[in-house]
Amino acid sequence: MERVKQPLIHITKRDPMPLWKGLCIRFGAVLIALVISAIFISASAPRQRGFFAFFGSLFSGAFGTERRFWLLLQNTALLLCVALALVVAFKMKFWNLGGNGQVLIGCLACAMCMYYLGGEWSDPLVCLLMFVASVAAGAVWAVIPAVFKAFFNTNESLFTLMMNYIAMYLVAYFIAVWYPNGTGAMPPLGDANLPTFGSGQAGRTLPIVLAAVIVTAFVFCYLRFSKHGFEVSLVGESRNTARYAGINVKKVIIRTLALSGATCGLVGFLLVGSVNHMVSTSMDGNMGFTGIMVAWMGKFDPLIMAGVALFINFLTRGMAQVNTDFGYTNSALSDIVVGLIYFFFIGCEFFIVYKVHFNFRKTTARSAPEFSTDDRPQGAGEQHIHEEESSPPVREQIAAAVTQDVLQDGPIGPDGSAPSEMAQQAVSTRKRKGKKEEN
Amino acid sequence: MKKLLALGLAAAVSVAGLGALAGCGEGDGEVSFDPVPVEELKVGFIALHDSNSTYDKNFLDAIEQACKNKGISEENLLIRTGIEEDNTCLETALDLADQGCDVIFADSFGHESFMMEAAEEYPSVRFCHATGTHAHTSDLANFHNAFASIYEGRYLAGVAAGMKLVEMYNSYKAGGDALDDVNFDTEGNIKIGYVGAYPYAEVVSGYTSFFLGAQSVVEEELAADEISISMEVSYTSSWYDLQAENDTARSLISRGAALISQHADSMGAPNACEAAGVPNVSYNGSTAASCPDTYIVSSRINWVPYFEYMIDCVINGEQIDKDWTGTLDTGSVVLTEFGTAAAEGTAEKVAEVQAQLEAGTLHVFDCSKFTVDGEHLTTYTADVDDDGTYTGDTEAIENGIFYESRHRSAPYFDVRIDGITELASDS
Amino acid sequence: MEVFLSSAIQFGAIFLFGCVGEILTEKAGHLNLGIPGIMCMGAAGGCLGVRLTTMGESPNGVLVVLCGILFAMIFAGALGAVYAFLTVSLRTNQNVTGLVCTIFGAGFTSFFLNDVVCIADVTVASKLSFASLNFFKAQIPGIEALGWFGTIFLGHGPLIYLAIIIAVIVAVVLKRTKVGLNLRAIGENPATADAVGINVTGYKYTAVIIGAAIAGIGGLCYSLGYTSGNDSTVEVTIQIIGWLSIALVIFTMWRPAVAIGGSFVFGALYILYSYIGVASEFKSLLRLIPFGVTILVLIVTSIIGHRETQPPASLGLSYFREER
Structure with missing residues (x-):
């Protein structure tokens, strides 16, 4: 049995959390930002x-x-x-x-x-x-x-x-x-x-x-x-x-x-x-x-x-x-506070959608199916998970089918430049695997 | 005279007012104001930008100083910065009045209409405004304009500039490189440049008085060589745009300006002058720190006298002048210190001219000293009432002198005189 | 005319820094709309660095300039790192994150310069101005003798030449080295690059942070290389410069070498209105010109639509390695 090194930080997608919990996290993030601003502003006033x-x-x-x-x-x-x-x-x-x-x-x-x-x-x-x-x-x-x-x-x-x-x-x-x-x-x-x-x-x-x-x-x-x-x-x-x-x-x-x-x-x-x-x-x-x-x-x-x-x-x-x-006579202060709150809010979104696991055991048997790391570079240290954005019902129905298209369909032309052969191969491989996973 | 009358009235009113303070209710539409004890007096201040702008900083420093002089606590001075020239001004003025301010001051031209609207809603609060033009024609008893005879300050700054030009010319005649051929115009006059913001009376009055001051010295000292000066003015269409002012100054310098002055709030023009080694007369503050080699002098308005007057009127319950113009006498017009680039003897010469201005023996806009299309002006109807028709309504010239700031505090000299060219106007 | 061209080059150098920094970031697949804020941070850092090193009696010119650049890169790189963390690791939307960086960066810079570095303070102002005039705008001696050629091409401070050197280096790295090839691969298709074994995350972080650092030098170039450290509303101007730099990236078709010429053109267009004599109200119309030209460029390059002129394929999209 192969021994594989586990990444230190492993990220998985959470199940959608109850509304109140999400609100609490967001509220908390904003509050932290406000408190930091308050400390800074009242101290140097x-x-x-x-x-x-x-x-x-x-x-x-x-x-x-x-x-x-x-x-x-x-x-x-x-x-x-x-x-x-x-x-x-x-x-x-x-x-x-x-x-x-x-x-x-x-x-x-x-x-x-x-x-x-x-x-x-x-x-x-x-x-x-x-x-x-x-x-x-x-x-x-x-x-x-x-x-x-x-x-x-x-x-x-x-x-x-x-x-x-x-x-x-x-x-x-x-x-x-x-x-x-x-x-x-x-x-x-x-x-x-x-x-x-x-x-x-x-x-x-x-x-x-x-x-x-x-x-x-x-x-x-x-x-x-x-x-x-x-x-x-x-x-x-x-x-x-x-x-x-x-x-x-x-x-x-x-x-x-x-x-x-x-x-x-x-x-x-x-x-x-x-x-x-x-x-x-x-x-x-x-x-x-x-x-x-x-x-x-x-x-x-x-x-x-x-x-x-x-x-x-x-x-x-x-x-x-x-x-x-x-x-204070500098009007830019409010921009800083507002900017800080934005940062925290954006950042906390991550913790609502994903869960972070810390693995302190360095190695484990190759049993966990999620991370076949043999052909992946070890240096990354993170497993990237495919994310689906939260969306109204209409989207979810088509999301599965079109995920690959979304990744392909960047800000370039409607028909765009033809993706390279290698890219096409890689994509179709993922498509197959993706479909398997979804079903 | 008017002040004496007001003072007498104030004394009478304050005696009566203090006695009747307890039983005094709302003025219910009357024009009189109740005196306000200093401890309770609240001052509101509306600034267009914040202390990062030299223009507003000038006002902010002055109001803080005046309040300190008068014993008004920090808590009772409510400052609002970053108030745009739109409805925000009205909202802020009303809000300040809500907070109990007895007098509210706004510092930018575009605040005027909104301050007037607020004055209508709060007849018992005084609304004072700098650079405005409508107080003297309005019915409002609680709206007032203020400015200063800054043209005198600019004239004196022009005198300093003239001294510098004379020094440069003499050195050039002796074989030095202070001036080049490019610095002389087609008639052999020395060229200077001016960076202006907008083409209207306040700016025109400013650069014309500067020009006249410099011209007086040059023509006097270099009379033997029959040298005079000519000036090119370029506008940036902005009060504060460092890059625009910098490039405009560079453009003027490349066109041959031997000296630059400006009516704009950033360091753009002084920077360009320092980089090019061209002498600079700045505005609203000494630039000696950043431009040690080219700074000559600067003129500015000192608002402390007005603010103290304003606060006194509120304390005593008396009317503030509809139009208040500070002068060299009241200490409202000041020159900052002379730079190392200033010519020898500048301080003495400026002091001499200043004494003449204060004594009334010399007038800045002396019609015999300038021509328009080759003729000396004998009559000019200035647009004093600013009713939007842009036509003159008041005769400004008496006995061969154009009296600026007599009919209203904000300048109304917008005559384009010979010797000054506005770059790329209709001409 | 020479003054105009000389000024255009000086201003163009600012665009060049921002543009090259953004090209590097976009080649990695990240559209960093925070560049305006990042350039502001560079100005803030640079002024701090210069202030610290000019406290003594006779500051060493080389040290001052180097320190200014270093601090500018650190400050700008820090905000770039925040952007990178949010968009690479937390996979937030790049547009939104970038805009937040701009808002924050501009506000922070205004506060920092005015209340921490205190550029309005007389001593500080004189130090900054001295440094600016003598070090950042120091010219090669003897150029006056070369007439108009000297004024236009050689009469500039060190930062302008640094901009060109950096642009050339980035161009060479992108086109000719393995590192550059890997980066471009990541920008085109991160999944493929990942499959081949390239460390996508590492490259992205590096590209974004270095790109931000380069753009930050642009902020320094404006505040001390163009003005003399005494613009108290520096963040307003730098924001406009930042947006135009991002637009310039499209104009140059993601090629740093083209950016050298393109930034000069943009610089000329930007300052044009101060050198053309027109009536006051038309000045506003003249100021529209760089923006109008940018739009034309956007339209033309998208109509032509060659492969070579298209953005990196995965620009703006977060990369997810799929669960297997």
């Missing part, structure tokens, strides 16, 4: 306030007054809408990093209507036009990269990223043209402001919260119950399978991105028409990137995403108060 005051300031900054509460809701609503827009694209494995630009171009379109038509045409008409223009502009901004991705498999991450900067400089250009004697900043416009639901901050926030609820419901139903949603998931799973199923992949890509961009445009419409009544180059507030985190941490589920968006805004608004209370 110009104004010493103590460790617990950190949390006090966080809560005070987010919930302290009625106004702050409504502002928290407002920002959460906007962020959630952007995240939902991105989820639609992400489900299709289209990495839409252009949320910022799509929001900005929606803002610009809305501002253009306000600037050129406000006061000239009747308010309700202008408002309607603002809505149409923003949504259309956002959709166009997302469709352009989508078209090239669909037809030529152009890298969408970078394309959408570049569109962000183009949108930003277009906004700067228009502000300079409209206000030549200014400093690149635009005053709020008085005409064609969207109506509020009453006075005070609550009145200004409620329309936005309402819009967010509608968008959430729509996206939820769209992705889960509609035919389009099924097609989106299928295309995301495997282009080839979708094609075999008779779906026009190009059309799905373009249509989905149109929806994604349109939703971002809607956010732009709300930002300009309802909140700010003007446009600036930083109006997107980096929601395009934060939205990606919200979508990811929310596991593409609209309800969880709402919670995540709330938490992230709680942190950001709370950190502003922490800055004031602890005497």
Whole structure:
């Protein structure tokens, strides 16, 4: 009998753990990150306030007054809408990093209507036009990269990223043209402001919260119950399978991105028409990137995403108060805290999906069927396990059949370059073994 | 005179106010303000960026200093940084008012409309704003603008620059390499360069006064050779963009500028000057540490006098001026120390000119000292009210002097004079 | 004109570092969107290194530069290691992990430079500026005599030449050595490479960390080689540079040698608007140019679609060795 060296660390996939346990681990990870931040911030603060005051300031900054509460809701609503827009694209494995630009171009379109038509045409008409223009502009901004991705498999991450900067400089250009004697900043416009639901901050926030609820419901139903949603998931799973199923992949890509961009445009419409009544180059507030985190941490589920968006805004608004209370004048502090939390969250995902075994016995008989290590290099020290991502029911049915395709079907062309002979062999070997394992 | 009146009124009001403090309720729409005891006085501050920007740092240091001078505790000074020029400003101002601030200050041009909106909602809180233009035409009793006669500071900095140019020219005449042929324009004048942010009055006023200061010295000292100066201005379209300012300065230097000054907040232009060995007059702070070989002098606004005035008004329950312009007298306009690159005798010359400015015997925008299209100006309607029509409304010239900062605190001199070329404008 | 070209080369060197670092990472199959944050970390580390070595009276120029580079590589490599750990061992999604690295790296750098290294402090500022002007921008003596050729090609600091040398080394390693071949194999098809006996994990870690370290030198090149260590919002500019570097990788078709020329072109496009005289509002439109050109390049290279111009086949995908 052969003696084989056991790797020190052996990783196996866990059985799906109960919901509460997963939540606990995630919650714990975030808490650890917060505690580390609290220690670091309260220790090196110009104004010493103590460790617990950190949390006090966080809560005070987010919930302290009625106004702050409504502002928290407002920002959460906007962020959630952007995240939902991105989820639609992400489900299709289209990495839409252009949320910022799509929001900005929606803002610009809305501002253009306000600037050129406000006061000239009747308010309700202008408002309607603002809505149409923003949504259309956002959709166009997302469709352009989508078209090239669909037809030529152009890298969408970078394309959408570049569109962000183009949108930003277009906004700067228009502000300079409209206000030549200014400093690149635009005053709020008085005409064609969207109506509020009453006075005070609550009145200004409620329309936005309402819009967010509608968008959430729509996206939820769209992705889960509609035919389009099924097609989106299928295309995301495997282009080839979708094609075999008779779906026009190009059309799905373009249509989905149109929806994604349109939703971002809607956010732009709300930002300009309802909140700010003007446009600036930083109006997107980096929601395009934060939205990606919200979508990811929310596991593409609209309800969880709402919670995540709330938490992230709680942190950001709370950190502003922490800055004031602890005497920091560098706004970058909140980025560090938020970044730290992201890291921990991403990292803890691993421990939810996998279980780590430590083998302190160095050798054992060659009985364990899982690791036939004879033709594997010993140096690796780890056994890699094939992972299936958690997914809605639709995916699981096709996952087994298409796993190999997923590995093959990278970000290259629809039919791509022909894999090398060796690669094909290796893949088909795995295919056979994989099928055996699954059955 | 106005101050004396206000002081007298304050004395009367504070006596009455202190007595009636217990029974005093809300002002319910009245214009008068109740005095606030120092221990309870809360100051709110809204900054566009944070202390990493020299512009905001100038304000932040001043407000902290002023509060310390007045005995306001750290707890009662609420500073919010990173507040953009959009609705966030309104939300922050309202939030600060919620927190009980008696006076709130915002430091950037684009904050104005939002501060005014907040002022409408909280009539009993004072809202003060730097560089703004709308207070003097607004009905709001609790909204105020402030600035300083920085053009005088720039004029003095220009004098220092002129001294340096004279020194360079004399050395060149004697065979040295301080100047090259490329540094002279087609009419034989020495070229200098200016890196500006945006093409509007505040910047134009700044570079014109700088130019006039330098020109006065050069023409006086080099009258025998009939040498004067000319200036090229290039805009970066940003208040803080180090790379843009650096490259713009390099571009101006390659076009022959013998000296550079700027109205932009980063170290871009000073860096380029130091690397090229070209003298530099900076803004908002001494750059001697980073640019020891080329730094001459810098002008900046000292906000402490205004903040102390502002806090005093709140303590005494009196009105703050709608438009407050700090001057050399109030200590609001200061020059930082002279660098080693400054020419000999600069300090004495600058002190001499400063005395003349303070005495009123010398005016920066003296119409006899500059021409527009070859003619001296006798009349000019400036756009003081800034109502969005970009047309003039107020006569700014009296007796051959253009009075800057008289009709409102923010500058309104936007005349393009001869001798200064804006690179790539419509011309 | 010479000033423009000279400046373009200086700026291009920054892109070159980022680009070569990202090429190395992508050849291993990892799309590292954290490069902007990693370059920021490099700037932070480099400034710290320079500050530490210039505390004395007459600092040794070579020591200062080397120390700056070393610290830049360490800081950037550390963040790269975090990215590597998360994406190689924990198999998280590369896009998301990269973005988090960018967010964190930028925030950390801003805080670190302003509150730890204190670049606004007068003494520190003077030291950094001194080091920058005398060491990082030190020019080969006697170039003035060579006129425009000297100004454009030889009038640069050591980091610019280092960038070119590194690009050439990486190109040679990738194309001609066994190590490079193995790395490319991993990037194309890790399963096959694994089957052949290549240590996939080890190579991936090495490539990602070294790639990050190289990109980090780019951050240093900006903060001390281009500015003089006194840009307090350095992370904003470096982020844009980072994104453009990643785009540049596609422009250069994953070839470091092409990157040398490509980065120069990008550098020129980036600073173009400061050298062209146009009215103030059009400057914004000029600033769009590098991004527009990048998009064109993205489109054109994907339309042409030759094998040679395609990314490594397993780019962006985590590698799982399947259970047997």
